[in-house]
Amino acid sequence: MAVTVKRNPGDIIFFSLTAVASCTIIVFIVGIVFVLLTESSLAIQKFGVIQFLTSTEWDPVKETFGALTSIYGTIVTTALSLLIAIPVALGIAIFITEVAPNFLRAPIGIAIELLAAIPSIIYGMWGLFTLSPLMGNTVEPFLKKATASIPLVSVLFQGTPMGIDVLTASVILSIMIIPFTASIARDAFNLTPAVVKESAYALGTTKWEVVKNIVIPYSKLGVFGGILFSLGRALGETMAVAFVLGNNHRIFTSLFDSAATITVTLANEFTEADKDIYLSSLFYLALVLFVMSFVFLAIAKFFLLRAERRYSR
């Protein structure tokens, strides 16, 4: 409802300053979309939308560009990293909110937030020099041996393990998004009314039952939103995976294959893209990623809003 405020100059200045500050955000978003569209217009004209999204050809020499290999790589690494990260992150969140003794909660919480604050280039360097040899020499040969006799699964672990592949990239990504997912899940769990939990304990339920029947149903939507936010982060992550994915444009079936994601392609090829259509196609790829992230984040926001509304009722 509208309240009439006596206008004094200070208020007007204050109002306009904050309004201008907020408008810059919208200006930035519109500006980014505008630049992406104009810069990629050459590629949009040449390849169209459907052809660009479905072609697996990425050949700078012949100047034919298609985004499917990059989109495929982006989706697979993101999905795989979520698969690894979600159980761990939920475990962490449950431990901190329900299980851990009080003196442990703060240190673990701080450690998680610190992990989230590490710049991604550091994950990238660590991935290249430490994780990738470890994966290539130990983890991947073991996986290959362990799955060799299982018919369908063994397809996923074919080829020579190098440590520069989809699996290593997904592991790094998952380590990056665990703190993110865990802290949102923790906040969602904390929204569970203490009265309800205490009533359950009073009825003689165990911790596991409280988590399973009270906390998780209460915070489902919040956790789901958190997962989607992490997904958005994994989609756009660049430097952590640029070093260990190999930027290889092909549709892969084995997790030991090197691949390309949209961000990895951009990071690797942007500086030396010397032809107009090449550069324009890279901008086109960026536009595709922008739309993908936008859609995922919009869905995430939708779920979080619904969750909030439910609890505030």
Added chain:
Amino acid sequence: MRKFFKIAAILACVVSFSPAQAAEKLNGAGASFPYPVYSAWAFDYHKATGVQLNYQSIGSGGGIRQITERTVDFGASDAPLTPDALAKAKLLQFPAVIGGVVPVVNIAGVKPGEMRLDAEASAKIFLGEIKYWDDGKIRALNPKLKLAHTEITVVHRSDGSGTTAVFTEYLNAVSPDWKAKVGSGTAVKWPVGIGGKGNEGVANYVQRTANSIGYVEFAYAEQNKLTYTLLKNAAGTYVTPSFAAFEDAADTGTFDPKNHFYLWLVNAPGKDSWPIAGATFILLAQEKMDANRKVVKFYDWAFKNGDAKAKELVYVPLPKSLKDKIRAYWKANGAQ
């Protein structure tokens, strides 16, 4: 309080404007490969003359775009622009320094300089047609080496780079098969292999992957003590990558001022020439006489005083004959 702000604002203006008037400044942008030597030269030049040179290594593609849009005093590119492209963007071009690309391998028992390769074998390995180190072709070139039946892992660059441009240009020049199937450029569609980001990425993967082969800039092979191979050049000699071999290539390569020195320095005809080398180029805007004179003054100074520094950083200085050609080119275009 207000007074204080006013004074502070005036002071800030004075402070920020005064050095801009005092010192002369040149802005350049482009290739990352020559960045270390350009900045070393710029540092010495500043000490000697007081002129500041600010070079941003944003990549060749960016360098070409920035000089085309005239936002910098000079651009730098690892790949030479064709005379047509130069005419279209109204640019001048000359080489500044030379670098070489060296194949490196990691095979148990093979020491630096022991493995011999020729053009055909290199092209077939990178095409994925030679798959094992004991392939008849490789054994014929290396009768003395004991080569096991192990699979070859090819390591290439994952990022677009001048190094890749020079290397694929070489394969293009020596193998019609390569030219038809892959071609040349800063980034290509590799038939086989894994990609490492940057020279350091390729060096790292080759060092830790047994039975691998990759290509890096000469400086990286030197500094990381990688196992470089010998290559058979156009004259039929097996050459070791060295300053002398690169200089020989630069000497016998036919840089032509009429074409704005457009030349890929691959497969040079000299008897002792290393076959995979490349000059890195400076681009100037034709009409910006004033800026050009200043940039040219810097490179003239570097040609006179910078050879030792370049060698220290494992770059190959231009041979004297080429420097003279470039000076004549500057004069002809009114830049000196």
